[in-house]
Amino acid sequence: MSTLTHLQALEAESIHILREVAAEFQRPVMLYSIGKDSSVMVRLAQKAFYPAALPFPLLHIDTGYKFREMVEFRDRFCVEIGARLMVHTNTQAVAAGANPFRLGTQKCCGLLKTRALLDALTAGGFDAAFGGARRDEEKSRAKERVYSFRDSFGQWDPKNQRPELWNLFNSRVDKGESIRVFPLSNWTELDVWEYIQLENIPVVPLYFARPRPMVVRGESLIPVEHDIPLLPGEAPQMVMCRMRSLGCTPCTGAIRSAADTVPKIIAEMREFRRSERENRVIDHDQEGSMELKKREGYF
Amino acid sequence: MRFTTAGSVDDGKSTLIGRLLYDSQTVYEDQLAGIRKATKAHGGLDLSLLTDGLRAEREQGITIDVAYRYFSTPRRKFIIADTPGHEQYTRNMATGASTADLAIVLIDARHGVLAQSRRHAFIATLLGIRHLVVAVNKMDLMEYREEVFREICGDFGRFAAQIGNPPDLEFIPLSALCGDNVVRRGDRMPWYRGPALLEHLETVPLAAEDHPVGLRLPVQYVIRPDQDFRGLAGQLASGAIRPGDLVCVLPSGRQARVRSLVTRDGELAEAFAPMSVTVRLDEEIDVSRGDMLVSPADPPRRALRFEATVVWMNQKPAAADRPYLLKHTTQTLPARIVEIRHRVDIHSLSARPASELQLNEIGMVVVEAQRPLFIDPYRRNRFTGSFILLDPLSNETLGAGMIESAAEEAGDGASHSASISMEGQPEALWALARRLAERGHPVAVLPAQVLLVGPVGTALPAAASVELRFTAGDSPEEIFQELVRRGIVR
Numbered sequence: 006m007s008t009l010t011h012l013q014a015l016e017a018e019s020i021h022i023l024r025e026v027a028a029e030f031q032r033p034v035m036l037y038s039i040g041k042d043s044s045v046m047v048r049l050a051q052k053a054f055y056p057a058a059l060p061f062p063l064l065h066i067d068t069g070y071k072f073r074e075m076v077e078f079r080d081r082f083c084v085e086i087g088a089r090l091m092v093h094t095n096t097q098a099v100a101a102g103a104n105p106f107r108l109g110t111q112k113c114c115g116l117l118k119t120r121a122l123l124d125a126l127t128a129g130g131f132d133a134a135f136g137g138a139r140r141d142e143e144k145s146r147a148k149e150r151v152y153s154f155r156d157s158f159g160q161w162d163p164k165n166q167r168p169e170l171w172n173l174f175n176s177r178v179d180k181g182e183s184i185r186v187f188p189l190s191n192w193t194e195l196d197v198w199e200y201i202q203l204e205n206i207p208v209v210p211l212y213f214a215r216p217r218p219m220v221v222r223g224e225s226l227i228p229v230e231h232d233i234p235l236l237p238g239e240a241p242q243m244v245m246c247r248m249r250s251l252g253c254t255p256c257t258g259a260i261r262s263a264a265d266t267v268p269k270i271i272a273e274m275r276e277f278r279r280s281e282r283e284n285r286v287i288d289h290d291q292e293g294s295m296e297l298k299k300r301e302g303y304f
Numbered sequence: 305m306r307f308t309t310a311g312s313v314d315d316g317k318s319t320l321i322g323r324l325l326y327d328s329q330t331v332y333e334d335q336l337a338g339i340r341k342a343t344k345a346h347g348g349l350d351l352s353l354l355t356d357g358l359r360a361e362r363e364q365g366i367t368i369d370v371a372y373r374y375f376s377t378p379r380r381k382f383i384i385a386d387t388p389g390h391e392q393y394t395r396n397m398a399t400g401a402s403t404a405d406l407a408i409v410l411i412d413a414r415h416g417v418l419a420q421s422r423r424h425a426f427i428a429t430l431l432g433i434r435h436l437v438v439a440v441n442k443m444d445l446m447e448y449r450e451e452v453f454r455e456i457c458g459d460f461g462r463f464a465a466q467i468g469n470p471p472d473l474e475f476i477p478l479s480a481l482c483g484d485n486v487v488r489r490g491d492r493m494p495w496y497r498g499p500a501l502l503e504h505l506e507t508v509p510l511a512a513e514d515h516p517v518g519l520r521l522p523v524q525y526v527i528r529p530d531q532d533f534r535g536l537a538g539q540l541a542s543g544a545i546r547p548g549d550l551v552c553v554l555p556s557g558r559q560a561r562v563r564s565l566v567t568r569d570g571e572l573a574e575a576f577a578p579m580s581v582t583v584r585l586d587e588e589i590d591v592s593r594g595d596m597l598v599s600p601a602d603p604p605r606r607a608l609r610f611e612a613t614v615v616w617m618n619q620k621p622a623a624a625d626r627p628y629l630l631k632h633t634t635q636t637l638p639a640r641i642v643e644i645r646h647r648v649d650i651h652s653l654s655a656r657p658a659s660e661l662q663l664n665e666i667g668m669v670v671v672e673a674q675r676p677l678f679i680d681p682y683r684r685n686r687f688t689g690s691f692i693l694l695d696p697l698s699n700e701t702l703g704a705g706m707i708e709s710a711a712e713e714a715g716d717g718a719s720h721s722a723s724i725s726m727e728g729q730p731e732a733l734w735a736l737a738r739r740l741a742e743r744g745h746p747v748a749v750l751p752a753q754v755l756l757v758g759p760v761g762t763a764l765p766a767a768a769s770v771e772l773r774f775t776a777g778d779s780p781e782e783i784f785q786e787l788v789r790r791g792i793v794r
């Protein structure tokens with residue numbers, strides 16, 4: 006009897022989760038953030054339901070602050086794989102002038118991501134939403150179940166989670182309640198890149214190093230997009246860099262790197278001594294800030 | 305490899321995990337900077353802060369819920385289910401243990417074997433973990449004395465011997481704080497010749513199931529993109545499947561051959577547990593979610609009632625005759641507890657009379673489902689031997705069950721029909737036919753020394769759901785017992 010490799014075992018577990026949700030919920034949806042984890046999650050879904058099409062739509066919460074290359078990639082990718090794509094923006098907040106420079110990152114995130122997400126889930130009547138979050142990303146995520154129950158306000162109660170044993174998931178919800186489902190719970194950042202290499206999965210070119218115009222502010226590399234306000238004396242300069250994780254441009258820093266292929270990224274990852282979300286401003290504006298945002302309904 | 309640890313901050317569990325992550329260079333610099341900032345108050349580097357993730361946990365210095373950690377070495381990748389040790393969080397300990405291959409039971413060298421270590425060892429074993437590592441921690445506080453370690457090994461060994469089906473034990477003396485025998489063998493305990501903890505984790509062979517059962521493929525989802533394609537999708541709970549194999553679909557008992565194993569990357573020549581697969585059969589027979597594909601020669605037991613060990617996880621106690629929902633493999637159906645046999649006193653491992661099971665209590669119960677389930681004992685198959693109980697009103701997960709065996713039930717005959725061939729011993733075949741007929745089974749002896757037998761109280765079936773072959777070496781009594789074991793005869 007053969008045994009599976011680590012990646013094969015993760016794949017089998019994720020496919021089981023994807024199928025379980027498609028079978029047990031009335032209206033599932035897959036949150037698609039355009040990043041590498043979403044790319045892997047979509048590939049796993051394609052495998053889970055092959056040769057049928059995905060039995061649920063993809064939903065992108067567009068804050069309007071995403072990288073141009075991300076949006077281009079999204080539109081091209083979804084057409085190529087024949088996925089149904091829904092895009093939701095909190096237009097009210099945008100019209101009222103919500104931006105991170107004026108509101109601060111926390112409030113901006115609350116309006117353009119969390120509120121937008123909750124509104125989109127309610128409007129679509131979705132009772133289950135897949136997300137590509139992984140437990141190794143952040144310590145409150147390390148505590149989250151594969152099936153994460155949300156009350157009718159979309160809130161998470163980390164102290165009172167449903168026990169989750171074996172692969173027997175409790176999918177029962179009342180009207181208005183929902184489950185966030187994390188098929189990649191047990192994947193690490195390195196697993197994701199190794200799988201991208203193995204499966205030849207397309208990802209946004211922003212992950213690969215090339216010279217890009219950046220504002221260098223202390224240790225941070227800030228992308229020049231969406232009219233970022235410059236400090237006196239600052240001017241964009243070309244820096245060899247890449248993105249390790251993708252979010253909104255004002256809140257996602259680049260890292261200095263020459264890794265311009267997937268194997269080079271994997272080699273670089275093995276040497277990394279800094280965590281993946283370090284460049285995500287929103288995770289660090291307060292102790293336990295990811296946990297607080299998650300409780301309020303953030304992914 | 306997946307392993308579980310249990311304990312509280314006091315016994316150094318978080319420090320031990322922090323040490324494994326730190327010494328295997330899995331901790332990033334910015335995370336270290338974060339804990340340096342948080343430990344400024346009491347100096348030094350508090351590795352335990354790497355693991356407690358929730359604000360309430362950091363506030364109270366305890367672990368409330370399971371946290372999952374990931375690290376890898378060049379030899380293996382590891383997933384740690386880091387679980388709380390307090391009695392009030394037994395359910396979270398069980399959650400972590402349900403998917404683990406190995407458990408590290410932490411013992412404080414100053415205090416010896418405490419209730420918490422015993423509870424963890426018991427729950428780990430109950431949930432089918434076959435490897436226990438007894439990590440005797442804080443040896444630095446006991447001057448690294450061998451006799452301290454030996455005494456704890458003796459105490460724990462005596463306790464473990466009382467657990468039914470005791471697991472493999474490995475004892476390791478260590479100091480998580482100082483790093484002795486965690487990642488590398490230190491020189492402060494020259495009397496210890498075994499491996500360091502990480503060496504053991506990297507090299508321990510993961511035992512296959514003790515008594516593997518045949519094919520079990522619970523159908524999760526039917527993939528039907530068009531009229532011409534019908535794929536049965538599911539994750540193998542055990543066994544293997546190949547194109548051309550004859551499989552039996554339960555509960556209908558219909559048989560078909562596997563036409564192909566379909567994937568996005570081409571067809572497979574073989575699939576085995578725990579792969580997720582899509583199976584096409586050569587005949588259009590009725591199969592839907594909740595059904596199971598099994599090997600005809602080794603089917604699971606059909607049972608309306610069964611005995612199970614249950615870990616209760618809800619404030620509302622378990623009691624007989626309350627309406628529950630039961631989820632087993634890929635089906636959910638009404639069920640009730642018909643009897644609570646006893647509760648287990650986790651300190652003495654003795655059975656105590658009980659009419660209810662309270663939150664975090666463990667007990668032996670008899671469960672009755674609204675329709676028969678196809679089950680294996682949990683010790684033979686974690687996936688066809690486990691179930692959860694749900695509250696139909698509040699939707700909460702109430703309890704987790706591990707099936708021991710089918711319970712005898714009056715008037716419920718076995719469901720399988722079988723064709724039994726016994727080459728070269730016609731007298732034994734006729735004797736067996738008589739014995740089965742006396743028990744009420746319809747029987748017929750067919751040409752070529754084949755005996756067809758059906759369930760009690762039914763007509764003789766046209767075809768058998770199970771085919772069995774015996775050779776001249778098998779005694780009639782052995783054959784009879786085999787039929788009982790397979791649920792063909794009661």
